[in-house]
Amino acid sequence: xxxxxxxxxxxxxxxxxxxxxxxxxxxxxxxxxxxxxxxxxxxxxxxxxxxxxxxxxxxxxxxxxxxxxxxxxxxxxxxxxxxxxxxxxxxxxxxxxxxxxxxxxxxxxxxxxxxxxxxxxxxxxxxxxxxxxxxxxxxxxxxxxxxxxxxxxxxxxxxxxxxxxxxxxxxxxxxxxxxxxxxxxxxxxxxxxxxxxxxxxxxxxxxxxxxxxxxxxxxxxxxxxxxxxxxxxxxxxxxxxxxxxxxxxxxxxxxxxxxxxxxxxxxxxxxxxxxxxxxxxxxxxxxxxxxxxxxxxxxxxxxxxxxxxxxxxxxxxxxxxxxxxxxxxxxxxxxxxxxxxxxxxxxxxxxxxxxxxxxxxx
Amino acid sequence: xxxxxxxxxxxxxxxxxxxxxxxxxxxxxxxxxxxxxxxxxxxxxxxxxxxxxxxxxxxxxxxxxxxxxxxxxxxxxxxxxxxxxxxxxxxxxxxxxxxxxxxxxxxxxxxxxxxxxxxxxxxxxxxxxxxxxxxxxxxxxxxxxxxxxxxxxxxxxxxxxxxxxxxxxxxxxxxxxxxxxxxxxxxxxxxxxxxxxxxxxxxxxxxxxxxxxxxxxxxxxxxxxxxxxxxxxxxxxxxxxxxxxxxxxxxxxxxxxxxxxxxxxxxxxxxxxxxxxxxxxxxxxxxxxxxxxxxxxxxxxxxxxxxxxxxxxxxxxxxxxxxxxxxxxxxxxxxxxxxxxxxxxxxxxxxx
Numbered sequence: 001x002x003x004x005x006x007x008x009x010x011x012x013x014x015x016x017x018x019x020x021x022x023x024x025x026x027x028x029x030x031x032x033x034x035x036x037x038x039x040x041x042x043x044x045x046x047x048x049x050x051x052x053x054x055x056x057x058x059x060x061x062x063x064x065x066x067x068x069x070x071x072x073x074x075x076x077x078x079x080x081x082x083x084x085x086x087x088x089x090x091x092x093x094x095x096x097x098x099x100x101x102x103x104x105x106x107x108x109x110x111x112x113x114x115x116x117x118x119x120x121x122x123x124x125x126x127x128x129x130x131x132x133x134x135x136x137x138x139x140x141x142x143x144x145x146x147x148x149x150x151x152x153x154x155x156x157x158x159x160x161x162x163x164x165x166x167x168x169x170x171x172x173x174x175x176x177x178x179x180x181x182x183x184x185x186x187x188x189x190x191x192x193x194x195x196x197x198x199x200x201x202x203x204x205x206x207x208x209x210x211x212x213x214x215x216x217x218x219x220x221x222x223x224x225x226x227x228x229x230x231x232x233x234x235x236x237x238x239x240x241x242x243x244x245x246x247x248x249x250x251x252x253x254x255x256x257x258x259x260x261x262x263x264x265x266x267x268x269x270x271x272x273x274x275x276x277x278x279x280x281x282x283x284x285x286x287x288x289x290x291x292x293x294x295x296x297x298x299x300x301x302x303x304x305x306x307x308x309x310x311x312x313x314x315x316x317x318x319x320x321x322x323x324x325x326x327x328x329x330x331x332x333x334x335x336x337x338x339x340x341x342x343x344x345x346x347x348x349x350x351x352x353x354x355x356x357x358x359x360x361x362x
Numbered sequence: 363x364x365x366x367x368x369x370x371x372x373x374x375x376x377x378x379x380x381x382x383x384x385x386x387x388x389x390x391x392x393x394x395x396x397x398x399x400x401x402x403x404x405x406x407x408x409x410x411x412x413x414x415x416x417x418x419x420x421x422x423x424x425x426x427x428x429x430x431x432x433x434x435x436x437x438x439x440x441x442x443x444x445x446x447x448x449x450x451x452x453x454x455x456x457x458x459x460x461x462x463x464x465x466x467x468x469x470x471x472x473x474x475x476x477x478x479x480x481x482x483x484x485x486x487x488x489x490x491x492x493x494x495x496x497x498x499x500x501x502x503x504x505x506x507x508x509x510x511x512x513x514x515x516x517x518x519x520x521x522x523x524x525x526x527x528x529x530x531x532x533x534x535x536x537x538x539x540x541x542x543x544x545x546x547x548x549x550x551x552x553x554x555x556x557x558x559x560x561x562x563x564x565x566x567x568x569x570x571x572x573x574x575x576x577x578x579x580x581x582x583x584x585x586x587x588x589x590x591x592x593x594x595x596x597x598x599x600x601x602x603x604x605x606x607x608x609x610x611x612x613x614x615x616x617x618x619x620x621x622x623x624x625x626x627x628x629x630x631x632x633x634x635x636x637x638x639x640x641x642x643x644x645x646x647x648x649x650x651x652x653x654x655x656x657x658x659x660x661x662x663x664x665x666x667x668x669x670x671x672x673x674x675x676x677x678x679x680x681x682x683x684x685x686x687x688x689x690x691x692x693x694x695x696x697x698x699x700x701x702x703x704x705x706x707x708x709x710x711x712x713x714x
Contacts (some may be wrong), residue, residue, distance in 0.1 A: 077536040184701040191694030347539035
């Protein structure tokens with residue numbers, strides 16, 4: 001078909017349109033747009049449901065009446081306190097972190113062109129872990145308000161280090177060098193973390209609860225502390241989306257289309273760092289969101305990053321909140337941390353996805 | 363190949379590559395030297411010549427006791443575990459054609475870790491698992507857990523044959539699930555149990571005796587010849603399934619057998635010393651660059667794995683005074699910068 005389109009004879013119009021849109025021209029494009037918009041509305045609806053569930057369901061059973069009462073006219077009853085001081089902050093944090101992880105994961109898979117990419121890959125997780133335990137070991141900071149900044153700084157430093165390391169060679173950062181540099185840096189930082197943790201039992205005690213990944217027991221203040229970074233990261237991410245579409249065609253093509261490849265890469269990595277770094281610092285490593293969600297988004301909307309990014313963000317929040325709710329239900333009266341729940345739910349889902357779909361080559 | 367003399371024996375012929383021969387030979391010499399130094403260090407120091415003398419059958423009784431009964435098993439476990447991990451990594455990286463695909467990715471170490479940590483934590487908290495049972499139970503759980511998860515990953519990745527790419531993805535999913543379970547288990551017990559579990563998870567050669575040497579030695583003795591026989595098919599697999607099939611390789615059978623060998627090697631090594639970090643990832647890549655071959659060379663990877671592990675153990679035992687760190691920390695601290703340096707030097711682009 002491509003021969004008839006690029007050949008010397010003018011191609012018949014139906015062939016040209018088939019090569020462009022894969023169907024009957026404008027109709028197919030409109031249909032795809034309708035599907036994307038409808039899907040987006042559906043995801044938004046899901047998000048509302050997940051948010052409501054997260055506020056209404058928990059270790060303490062209460063009627064919807066009581067929840068509504070707590071939200072609208074709190075009078076200081078036990079139910080009101082539970083809802084307002086625990087479930088609302090937790091839900092808000094889940095929303096913020098879910099969006100950050102979803103968008104960050106999609107960016108990361110796009111920039112490394114690696115469907116395996118998750119925040120562990122660019123050293124973000126292990127950088128945060130190392131600085132957290134270092135802060136506890138050297139300065140005795142066991143309070144989460146203190147070590148959230150250590151975690152964030154560690155995430156930033158590690159991913160900048162990985163990026164620099166991956167872009168030293170000729171031709172700047174390529175997906176493979178980035179992935180290898182990330183793996184090397186992660187292994188190094190992980191072993192240093194183990195060393196610190198083995199020397200200091202107190203650090204181990206904080207580390208082991210941080211490492212599972214949870215959004216429980218954090219208040220609004222903590223979420224608000226990292227919110228500016230998440231917002232900045234989201235802005236950078238959406239500014240980055242058109243460039244990512246060009247880069248997906250390969251660096252050479254992108255360059256000939258007028259893309260400044262290095263700038264696009266740098267912007268993307270900055271967004272990834274801000275988004276995943278903030279999330280990891282507050283909640284610990286919650287890996288599966290960033291890994292699973294972009295694959296689902298891609299299955300629905302296709303290869304356009306301007307659509308993949310918002311879908312990934314919203315789906316990330318839905319997934320995180322639902323997993324958190326499930327974690328509260330399955331182990332009553334205790335609860336399972338959201339990181340564990342996500343792995344338990346997400347891993348089989350991911351494996352099923354890998355088995356069912358034709359593999360995506362990014 | 364121009365400029366290289368072929369070596370012909372009957373119908374078989376090889377191209378002799380000086381570097382590919384030199385790397386394992388030099389590596390082997392370095393391993394022996396490092397082991398001798400490692401054995402010599404301790405409360406009762408021995409010189410390298412004394413140690414070598416004992417190893418070839420000389421020395422007096424106390425020296426023989428110290429070297430052969432107390433210290434040799436530890437170093438030998440290190441060398442064998444390193445070799446097994448290096449070889450296993452070379453196999454998985456070649457089969458999946460992905461430099462990041464190591465036993466860690468294919469779910470072996472995560473399965474072994476989850477099983478071993480559950481024995482440590484559950485045993486420590488509820489049944490107070492001590493003595494014989496802990497000594498046998500933890501490595502055994504590691505072995506069984508590693509093999510089970512590897513088999514599970516392989517079956518889940520099966521779909522009219524196993525493609526390397528899908529195997530890596532499924533393995534990644536299993537790895538994430540299992541390691542998250544491991545960390546959840548760590549939050550259950552008290553800090554002492556968690557600390558013991560972290561030591562095991564890091565990979566340690568502390569207190570390893572002949573009972574740890576034997577299984578790894580047997581596994582290597584059986585599997586190394588087999589993998590070398592299978593290695594000629596690996597070259598064809600490098601070109602993709604269709605081409606390999608066209609060249610007359612039974613793709614699925616070959617890949618399944620070689621993967622099984624890689625899994626067995628890694629599982630046995632992990633059972634003996636815990637998942638020693640980074641050896642399986644780094645040594646094949648290092649060996650490939652040192653030998654200047656197109657794919658990770660099998661023997662050189664194994665030898666360099668032994669060098670890295672024994673050298674790291676030496677550093678872990680001596681560099682920090684009284685504090686003795688697990689060997690897995692040093693393997694990563696030594697191996698990671700070297701891989702970074704290689705990345706910066708960029709002999710060549712590594713193709714995934």
